[in-house]
Amino acid sequence: MSENSEEEYNTIDDDFIYDEDDDNSIFETDEPDPLDDEGDLTFSYIVADKDRPKNYEVDFKVHSVAGIVKNQDEEVTHVSNILGIEKQHAATLLRHFRWNKERLIERYMDDSVNVLRQAGVITENSKAPKFTKVRNFTCEICCDDDRNMETLALSCTHRFCRDCYEHYLTQKIKEEGESRRILCMANQCNVIVDEKTVELVVKKDVHERYRTLLNRTYVDDNDHLRWCPAPSCEYAVECHVPQTSLISIVPTVECTCHHRFCFGCGFPDHQPSICALVRKWIKKCEDDSETANWISAHTKECSKCHSTIEKNGGCNHMTCRKCKYEFCWVCMGPWSEHGTSWYNCNRFDEKSSQDARDQQAKSRASLERYLHASIFYYNRYANHEQSAKLDRELYLKTEKKMEEMQQTSDLSWIEVQFLKKAVDILVQCRMTLKWTYAFAFYLARNNQTEIFEDNQRDLEMAVEQLSELLEKPIEAEKIAELKQEVLNKTVYVGSRREVLLEDTAKGLLETRWEFQVDIKE
Structure with a gap:
């Protein structure tokens, strides 16, 4: 189930009860009887069924920056207590093991010396970094030998002056964007500059950037965390769906900023298409677009037999191999009319311009024939994408309608929110429909495909009806009637989307769908 809370996962707890009177069953679920005495569905069953997790929904949790810092501190403290080492060393080890605590602890218990060496950590407290003045010291970087110069050495004992260390760390952090593995300045030394040392050396603004x-x-x-891709959003989403499950589920999550995206690939919500199909579809659209551009730029149709011809030389005098028609590549006119006046091609002529437009139309038709295998699905995909963008403009119109409703009726601002909710559902369903065509393009043709297309058609019809309803002008005497129609249609559209997504998700989990491509690639 989708949830935006920072504190808790939204999970469904099954209430199991031990039945002492039934020796054949250890557990039973405390669920309502779905039928009443007359055989009809009871209200309690309908409510219980509504609360069940959907096959197309996943558990997730949204974290703020403060929550991320808190999680890090808790994990560092935990590892520090178990291994008996300083927190800054525990943090370095965790970053080396990509925050996999279990793997770190297991490897450390087996061979702590080797783990510390590979991670660039020296845990001896006697060698903790601090600023000191050393007599007769010359910095190897700047060659300064000032007796009052402060110096710093990491636990590896490689010593440099304070100014050089500050400049080095500032450059690494602010210019190179490094933080995880900033090494000692000495050549071929792999000791890590830990958090405590960075805070000791750099200025406050640099340290904030480091953090x-x-x-x-x-x-x-972290494999279970992903930053929200919305612009300027600083929230991260946690979702425990492994990469291996992405062929059977679309892990759609929603950030606190209300941006919906796929946790698996980071693209905007693309239910019901799984990530593998989305990648193939996007690449196909890009490739087909490149093919279209190449055909448009490098080929033309013979004006006589309409064969597609590629120019393979520099001369503009072309001869069709099929019908032997001779023409000019530049203006597509008969070559016999050029003679010594070939340069007239550069002069604008209204008639020849119209001919060129007609030729261009033929080329577009030829291109559509070339891409006919996918043009049907792509046109409908692009249509719903464009419609969704136009529907977003409805928000501005809807706000004006909501204000108009308030002025011409006794409805409050809260009571007219149903219009905004309807637009939200409409845009969401447009995006769902867009991706149903990418999904359908790769489906193998069978009875299951027909069921999918039936659900797709029902949702599409409902969406168009709701869209048309929202475009209606406000009539003061029919506001109550319009409100009821919009509410009913919004609920119906949402239910049709749920039916489509639920059936598609269930089919993925049951491996019911057959695809024309390998989705495991």
Whole structure:
């Protein structure tokens, strides 16, 4: 089930009860009887069924930056207590193991020396970094030998002056964007500059940038976390759907900022198409677009027999191999009329311009014939994408309608929110319909495909009816009637979308769908 809470997962707890009187069954679920005495569905059953998790929904949790920092601190403290090491060292080890605590602890218990060496950590407290003044010291970087110069050495004992270390860390953090593995400045030394040392050396603004980068790496390194891709959004979403399950589920999540996206690939919500089909579809659209551009730029049709011809030389005098018609590549006119006046092609002529437009129309028709296998699905995909963009413009019109309703009736601002809700559902269903055509394109033709297309058709018809209803002008004497119609149609459209997504998701889980491509590639 989808949920935006920062504190809890939205899960369904099954209420199991031990039945001492039934030796054949250890557990039973406390569910309402679906039928009453007359054999009709009871209200309690309908409510219980509504609360069941849907096959197309997944559990997720949204984290703020403060929550991300808290999670890191808790994991660092946990590992620090178990391994008996300083927190800054525990943090370095966790980042080395991409925050996999179990793997870190297991490997550390087996061979702590090797783990520490590979992670670039030295845990001896006697070698903790601090600023000191060393007599007769010369910095190897700047060659300064000022006796009052402060120096710093990591636990590896490689010592440099404070200014050089500050400049080095500032450059790494602010210019290179590094935070996870900033190494000692000495050549071929793999000891990591830990958080405590960075805070000791750099200025406050640089340290704040360092902490921001560490937070980003925490999310980037965690397989169960992903940043919300919405512009300027600083929330991260946690979802425990493994990559191996992406061929059977579309893990759609919704951030606190209300942006809906797929946790598996990061693209905007593309239910019901799984990630593998989405990638293939997008690549196909790009490739087909490139093919169309190439055909348009490099080929033309013979004006006589309409064969597609590619220009393979520099001369504009062309001869069709099929019908032997000779023409000019530039203006497509008969070559016999050119003679010594071939240069007239560069002069604008209204008639020849019309001929060129007619030729271009033929080329477009030829291109559609070339791409006919996918043009049907792509046109409908693109149509719903465009319609969704236009429907978003309805929000502005809807706000005006809501204000108009308030002025011409006794409805409050809260009571006219049904219009905005209807537009929300409409846009969401448009996006769902868009991706149903990508899904249908790769489906093998069988009885299951017909069921899918029936659900697709029902949703499409309902969406068009709701869209038409929302375009109606406000009539003061019919506001109550319009409100009821919009409410009814909004509920129906939402239910049709749910039916389509539920059946498609169930089919994926049951491997009922057959595809014309390998979705495991």
